Amino acid sequence: MGCADGLIRRADQTVGSTVPPAVGRVRSVVVQRLSRAPSTLNHEKSRPRRAATPSTESTAVITLRPVEATDLDEFFSHQLDPSANHMAAFGAKNPSDRGVFDNHWQDILNDRRITVRTILSDGHVVGSILAYHDGEAPEISYWIDRSRWGQGITTAAVGQFLNEVTERPIRARAVADNASSIRILERWGFQQVGETQGFAPARGAVVRELILELP
Numbered sequence: 001m002g003c004a005d006g007l008i009r010r011a012d013q014t015v016g017s018t019v020p021p022a023v024g025r026v027r028s029v030v031v032q033r034l035s036r037a038p039s040t041l042n043h044e045k046s047r048p049r050r051a052a053t054p055s056t057e058s059t060a061v062i063t064l065r066p067v068e069a070t071d072l073d074e075f076f077s078h079q080l081d082p083s084a085n086h087m088a089a090f091g092a093k094n095p096s097d098r099g100v101f102d103n104h105w106q107d108i109l110n111d112r113r114i115t116v117r118t119i120l121s122d123g124h125v126v127g128s129i130l131a132y133h134d135g136e137a138p139e140i141s142y143w144i145d146r147s148r149w150g151q152g153i154t155t156a157a158v159g160q161f162l163n164e165v166t167e168r169p170i171r172a173r174a175v176a177d178n179a180s181s182i183r184i185l186e187r188w189g190f191q192q193v194g195e196t197q198g199f200a201p202a203r204g205a206v207v208r209e210l211i212l213e214l215p
């Protein structure tokens with residue numbers, strides 16, 4: 001599971017880093033307070049204002065519910081997808097290692113700082129979304145089945161999740177070339193407030209990651 005998962009991983013790594021310290025030091029957080037354009041969104045309404053360009057509206061019934069043990073098989077298959085891992089960049093070093101995956105999800109499910117939900121499309125498990133609270137602004141992240149991309153599912157799920165996790169400001173991270181995720185966040189009124197660089201296991205390289213915030 002994507003960025004906050006990466007964040008959770010990195011939090012773990014910070015503790016017992018598997019990333020060579022040198023790389024760690026590359027991770028300079030440059031918080032540039034960009035002048036905030038007026039928010040394009042109205043938080044009250046769960047549906048974002050119509051974007052100028054035609055947008056992807058999910059025609060399916062999108063719902064969120066607490067994670068059930070049987071969902072993990074689906075989540076495991078989702079994070080095996082190479083293009084999804086590349087897109088998220090901070091996913092697992094070895095996505096096919098089920099043992100690591102299961103331990104990681106037990107950490108997520110047992111961590112009171114994390115609000116996590118399964119995303120359903122017409123009742124089918126299609127992904128997950130979480131908010132990770134580490135004392136500063138909570139951060140959200142999400143990951144859905146590759147075969148369901150481009151159907152407006154995550155846009156709808158983020159809208160519902162923002163009605164459930166009402167703490168503000170709330171943040172999200174996306175690798176600078178993850179246009180899809182950045183588009184979803186901007187549609188819900190998130191704006192870039194900074195950026196960071198970090199070693200991304202799925203890319204084997206240091207990447208630029210944007211920090212976006214919904215005030």
Ligand SMILES: CC(C)(COP(=O)(O)OP(=O)(O)OC[C@H]1O[C@@H](n2cnc3c(N)ncnc32)[C@H](O)[C@@H]1OP(=O)(O)O)[C@@H](O)C(=O)NCCC(=O)NCCS
Nearest residue numbers: 002003055056143144149150151152153154155179180183
């Ligand atoms: C990122 C991800 C969650 C997007 O999910 P999705 O359900 O396909 O997203 P949606 O269909 O709701 O919306 C995608 C938006 O991005 C836009 N988009 C997609 N590809 C794009 C591109 N290359 N350039 C610009 N916009 C793009 C779509 O047009 C849509 O915007 P619109 O509704 O205004 O038209 C999904 O690709 C995923 O799970 N990726 C792997 C994990 C990951 O990267 N998680 C996020 C990191 S935190």
